[in-house]
Amino acid sequence: MTELFTIGCHLSSAKGYAQMAKDAASIGANTFQFFTRNPRGGKAKAIDPDDVEAFRNLAAEFGIERFLAHAPYTMNPAAAKPETREFALQTLADDLARMENTPNQMYNMHPGCHVGQGAEVGIGLVADALNAVLAPEQTTTLLLETMAGKGTELGRTFEELADIIDRVELSDHVGVCLDTCHVWDGGYDVRDGLDGVLEEFDRVLGLDRLRAVHLNDSKNPLGAHKDRHEVIGGGFIGADAFSRIVNHPALRSLPFFLETPHDALPEWGEEIALLKAARA
Ligand code: FE
Numbered sequence: 001m002t003e004l005f006t007i008g009c010h011l012s013s014a015k016g017y018a019q020m021a022k023d024a025a026s027i028g029a030n031t032f033q034f035f036t037r038n039p040r041g042g043k044a045k046a047i048d049p050d051d052v053e054a055f056r057n058l059a060a061e062f063g064i065e066r067f068l069a070h071a072p073y074t075m076n077p078a079a080a081k082p083e084t085r086e087f088a089l090q091t092l093a094d095d096l097a098r099m100e101n102t103p104n105q106m107y108n109m110h111p112g113c114h115v116g117q118g119a120e121v122g123i124g125l126v127a128d129a130l131n132a133v134l135a136p137e138q139t140t141t142l143l144l145e146t147m148a149g150k151g152t153e154l155g156r157t158f159e160e161l162a163d164i165i166d167r168v169e170l171s172d173h174v175g176v177c178l179d180t181c182h183v184w185d186g187g188y189d190v191r192d193g194l195d196g197v198l199e200e201f202d203r204v205l206g207l208d209r210l211r212a213v214h215l216n217d218s219k220n221p222l223g224a225h226k227d228r229h230e231v232i233g234g235g236f237i238g239a240d241a242f243s244r245i246v247n248h249p250a251l252r253s254l255p256f257f258l259e260t261p262h263d264a265l266p267e268w269g270e271e272i273a274l275l276k277a278a279r280a
């Protein structure tokens with residue numbers, strides 16, 4: 001099978017879209033992920049139409065068809081404090097408006113933390129936020145990320161993600177991003193039971209909801225609920241499992257994004273080369 005392998009890593013967005021396309025191409029990637037703004041929140045830089053135009057040309061040249069924008073991870077639409085929820089809503093609405101400068105792409109967010117209010121309340125608050133910001137004419141698909149279940153994080157189970165999506169009116173604009181470290185830490189054995197995990201995903205959420213994969217090994221054993229990423233093959237999941245993951249029939253056509261702990265672009269380039277070699 002010579003199906004396209006869509007793989008990239010998380011890049012800095014500090015120098016804009018065109019630079020990200022160049023950075024991706026320089027390491028053999030044909031996709032990339034970036035934070036829409038400082039990951040701890042704050043104001044986003046204005047989008048430069050010239051940069052978007054330059055990006056379009058470079059993307060066509062380099063064969064980059066998709067990318068994944070990531071919301072700041074401190075954004076919490078399930079917060080107990082109304083002002084924290086309001087901030088999340090404004091960030092979400094602003095990010096989704098900005099995403100329409102580059103139509104038909106994907107925007108990933110952590111569902112949120114219920115901070116002691118209980119999962120049921122938290123799930124309702126996340127769904128309320130999505131119902132407030134999603135619009136029928138939007139071309140962006142919003143992805144909810146599978147979480148490790150650290151603290152009061154929502155989205156540790158496929159059922160919690162399904163509960164959120166079931167309450168969203170425009171749910172055809174919503175998908176799921178599966179993070180291999182997070183699901184492993186959440187207790188799903190993607191090392192020795194990948195088929196079973198994906199069957200469960202299909203039963204609970206439907207595989208048509210699955211739109212992207214975060215490729216991360218884990219520093220911790222199955223079910224640890226820690227969320228500490230490790231380089232591919234350096235952790236508890238192991239290199240063999242990642243061969244199976246990038247080749248699995250249910251996953252192989254999806255875009256894969258490395259969020260592994262490296263310091264410099266060439267290191268991700270090496271990891272991408274290893275995964276390309278593992279791709280049958
Ligand atoms: Fe994430």
Ligand code: FE
Binds near residue numbers: 145179214259
């Ligand atoms: Fe992730």
Ligand code: ZN
Binds near residue numbers: 227
């Ligand atoms: Zn993580």
